[in-house]
Amino acid sequence: MLTITLILYGNVLHKNLGVCIKNKYINFLAFLYLYNILSNEKRKFDEFCRINNKGGNAMKSIRTQILIYLVIGTIVLAGVVFFLSELKLNELPDHIKAQYSEIVNARSDEVSKELKSFVEQITIISKSPIVRSMDLEKIKEYLPHLLLDQKYRNMTIAYPDGSAWSTVIDEFNISEQEQYRKIFIENKEYTISQPFRSPYIHESDEPIVIVAHSVVNDNDEVMGLVNVVVKIDFLNQVVKEMSLKGTGYGWIVNREGLVVAHPDPKASLEKNIKDYISSDSKTLDEILDAESGTLEYIDKSGERMLAFFSRIKGSPDWTFIVSVSENEIYKEINGVKNTILGSIIIALILLVLFGVYYSSSLSRPILELKEVFEKAANGNLSVKANEQVSNELGAAAKSFNIMLERIKHLTYKDVTTGLYNYNGFLLEIPHKINNLISKGDVISIAIISIDDFKRINSIYGYDVGDEVLHEFSKRLYNFVNTKELVARFLGDEFVLLLYGDDILTIEKKVRSLWRLCSGVIKIRNNEFILNTSIGASIMGGNVTSIEETINQATIAKLVVKKMGGHNYKFYNYELDEFVKEEQEMEKALYHAIENQELKLVYQPIIDVNTNEIVEVEALLRWTSPVYGSVSPLVLIQIAEQSGFIYEIGEWVLREACNQNKQWQEEGYPPVVVSVNVSALQFDQPNFVEMVNKILEDIDMDPSYLELEITETNAMDRVDEKLEKMESLKSMGVRISIDDFGTGYSSLAYFTRFPIDTLKIDRSFINDMLNDENAKTIVTTIINLAKTIKIKIIAEGVETVEQLEYLKQKGCDKIQGYYFSRPVAPDLIREMLKEDSKLTPES
Incomplete structure (x- = not known):
């Protein structure tokens, strides 16, 4: 088959070689003819294999497939290469003509520049x-x-x-x-x-x-x-110095055909263009009239010549001509074509022979690599391809092994900490558990979470946060032994597989883990005091699922978080009841607004120097028919985790403004109403627009509304919070920072915030007369506020001693049980009567 194909291919090329220049499509037809022959041969081979019941097995052999397709591909490739070469070779005459035209133009420009220089010199002299x-x-x-x-x-x-x-x-x-x-x-x-x-x-x-x-x-x-x-000799030198192959030469004629310059000096002013070109007068006129071009002619000796001509700019109608023998031009083309044809035929034979050898040597490592691929595709990521093959397959095997390692790393390892991720944990834990169960050990899964970790990311950036997690993970990794397992769970949470001889041993181990992870971590000369919450669950009894055990540990961890965090707890069925009860409270809260179960009470804020009420803080209360009076902390916690905080927050803001407007319309002295804003509520994109709409609906002066934002909330995404505060201030709304001193804020930020008031947290007020540290903090905050011209409110004032100390240090306002508890709106009316001043409660 191969021999017949080569003979037919050679015949096609031979028949069409002579006319390839004149007809560019002959070789394309030859290629189609060759392709048809190969297709027929392939069909005959397939039919032969089918009749002899060998086709299926033969074509399944990679060696046979490589051999057949290499041979066919080589022949087809050779045909395509020759066809494309012919197309390009057919363009060669045009390229060569273009080169000679460029030579003529260059020489014409040279003479033109020479004449120009003569003119410039005589111009200067004149x-x-x-x-x-x-x-x-x-x-x-x-x-x-x-x-x-x-x-x-x-x-x-x-x-x-x-x-x-x-x-x-x-x-x-x-x-x-x-x-x-x-x-x-x-x-x-x-x-x-x-x-x-x-x-x-x-x-x-x-x-x-x-x-x-x-x-x-x-x-x-x-x-x-x-x-x-x-x-005129300088023109003769120009044409003499031209380096043209064989019989080629250059010359110059004027408009009348008179030879101006010629390699033969005797021809100047003696010969005419007609003495060299055997052509009719019309053709000669085309040369003398045209700016540039090409002319085929027969010289006096009968040889076919090509004349390339170009008008010399700035001359008295001179034309530069280069005459070259047509045989010399096409001799190079024919030589290139013969060389290419011979090279293609030789390469075709060599490639076919090489294909026979290569198909045999290549198939073996390919089959080995295929087997490795199949194992990896079935989930076995421990396989390894043979990298010793000394060709691209060896490189492919090496790349595959590298890729497999990276897949394993990305699939099962956490980039930030270097520990297993959750997928890796689930992959490894069955083997660990089986070994521990066989020895009768008690097994536990613990979930550990860093409390308020987002504060580190917000204040110091995610790079520092990642370093904290990395350092934290080191403690966990060093805590477990080879039979145990630790992995990153989600965000700032980690999951651990622990074991012990009994439940008491497990409890001691979890307590040790909590103590180890709760403390100081130093990163970039910063100290971070970490509090952690741990939830743990014992595997055994009715629990057979790893996922169920992890879920129970997660529930225990969530309960620790809800109880304030920084603790550890083991899962028990009481926690399930706790979670269920919380879900029921969420349902009850959902209907609290429509059932008018929510209400606001107001606590006066007193000017220290005059004892007059200058502000009132609106505080939310919920009296449920099922749960009774619900703690405000529990209420806010449920509202935030359920998402009801947005609706409730808007209701509180509207109700407080409406009440304040009502007091003003009743003629009472105007006061500022202060409303606490949840972090989630303040983060709403439309928060500023919502406040503005409420004020417009109620028609209340914005200067009588103060929004309280906690220090921790203010320090999260500072630039975004700053932009919102400035928008509120531009409306006229007052801004207050609540619980100041309890966070880890940089004082530099507060010089940027457009705030009106700092509220000192009640914990410092309670301890300031007995604790020097608390007293120092209170004094520092008051002095700071005076420096940056911000008012100070002390929360939780309950004794006359506290009042006197705060008055002595220059505190502006106080709030607390010493003057009044939070009361209903009607009692505020009594307090707001003209000339009334509050006296301490007995």
């Missing part, structure tokens, strides 16, 4: 003061001393009457010469004459060209001309 004076005596002294190129023979000065003087002839008349007519009669500024032989100097019969320029006075009147006589 404008010299001596020449413009037209004083012959001065000119006779000036012109002979000019330094002229060897191309120049002499210079001449002439007057309008035709009288002239030359550097080689004393006096003569030029009125019959071309330059006289061009300058004095046709008023040309300059002119380049056709070449001619001088009628005055007979010693040299060499043709010359005259470059002349008019001489004008200050009134632009032509007073004479000056010209330079140039030897």
Whole structure:
């Protein structure tokens, strides 16, 4: 089959080789013919295999497939290469013609630049003061001393009457010469004459060209001309210096066909273009009239020639011509074509022979690699491909092994901590559990979470947060032994598999883990005091699922979080009841607004110096028919985790503003109503718009509304919070920072915040008379506020001693049970009566 194919392929190429230049599509037809032959041969082979019941097994052999497709692909590729080569080779004549055209244009430009330089030089001479004076005596002294190129023979000065003087002839008349007519009669500024032989100097019969320029006075009147006589030999040098292969040569003719320059010096001004080109006058006129082009002609010896011509710019209608034998041009093309054809045939034979060998050597490692791929695809990521194969398959095997390792790492390892991720934990834990169960050990799964970790990310950035997690993970990794397991669970949470001889041992281990992870971590010269919450569950009894055990540990951890965090707890069924009860409270809260179970009470805020009420803080209360009076902390916690905080927060804000507006309309002294804003509520994108709409609906002056934002909330995403605060301030709303001093805020931020008030947390007020640290904090905050001109409110004032100390330190306002508990709106009315001042509660 291969032999027949090669013979047919050779016949097709041989038959079409002679006409490939004239018809570009012959080789395409030959390629289609070859493809048809190969297709028929392939079908015959398949039919043979089918009849002999061997086709199925034969074509399943990778060696047979590689051999067949290599041979077919090689032959087809060779045909395509030859076909594309023919297309490109057919373009070669045009490329070669373009090259010769570029040569002609370049030489034409060279002559043009030379003539231009003559004109520029004679122009400079014509404008010299001596020449413009037209004083012959001065000119006779000036012109002979000019330094002229060897191309120049002499210079001449002439007057309008035709009288002239030359550097080689004393006096003569030029009125019959071309330059006289061009300058004095046709008023040309300059002119380049056709070449001619001088009628005055007979010693040299060499043709010359005259470059002349008019001489004008200050009134632009032509007073004479000056010209330079140039030897025509410089043009002969241009055409002689051309390096053309074989019989090629260059020459110059003028508009009448007269030869101006030629490699044969005797041809100048003696020969005509018709003496060299056997063609009709119409064709010759095309050369002499056109700017550039190509002409095929037969010279006097009968040889076919190609003439490439280009008009010389700035010349007296001269044309530069390059004549080259057509045989010499196409001899190179034919040589290239024969070389390519021979190379393709030799390469075809070698590639077919190589395919036989290569199909055998290549199939074995491919089959081995295929087996490795199949195992990996079935989930076995421990396989390893053979990297010892000394070709691309070895490199592919190496790349596969690297890829598999990266897949394993990305699939089962956490990038930040280097521990297993949750997928890796689930993959490894069955093996660990089986080994521990066989030894009768008690098994536990613990979930550990860093309390309020987002604060670190918000204040110090995620890079520092990742470093904290990495350092934290080291403690966990060093805590477990080889039989145990630790992995990153979600975000700032980690999951651990622990074991012990009994439940008491497990409890001690969890307690040790909690103590180890709760403490100081130093990162980049910063100390971070970490609090952690741990939920744990014992595997055993009715629990057989790993996922169920992890879920129970998660529930225990959530309960710890809800109880304030920084503790540990083991799962028990009471926790299930706790979670269920919480879910029931969420349902009850859902209907609290529509059932009018929520209400606001107000606690006065007193001016320290006057004892007058200047503000009231609106506080939310919920009295449920099922749960009774619900703690505000529990209420807010349930509202935030259920998402009801948005609806409740808007209700509180509208109700408080509405109540304050009502007091004002009833004639009571106006006060500021202060409303606490949840972190989730403040993070709403439309929070500012919501506040503005409520104020517009109620028609309340924004200056009588103060929004309380906790210090921790303010320090999360500072730039975003700052933008919202500035928007609220531009509306006229007052801003207060609540619980100040309990966070870890940078004081630098508070110089940027547009706040009106700082509220000192009640915990510092309670301890300040007994604890020097608390007293220092209170004093520092008051002094800080005075420095940056911000008012201070002390929360939780309950004794006269506290009041006196705060008054002494310059505190502006106080709030607490010493004056009043949170009360209903009607009691606030009584307190707001004119000239009434609050007295301490008994």
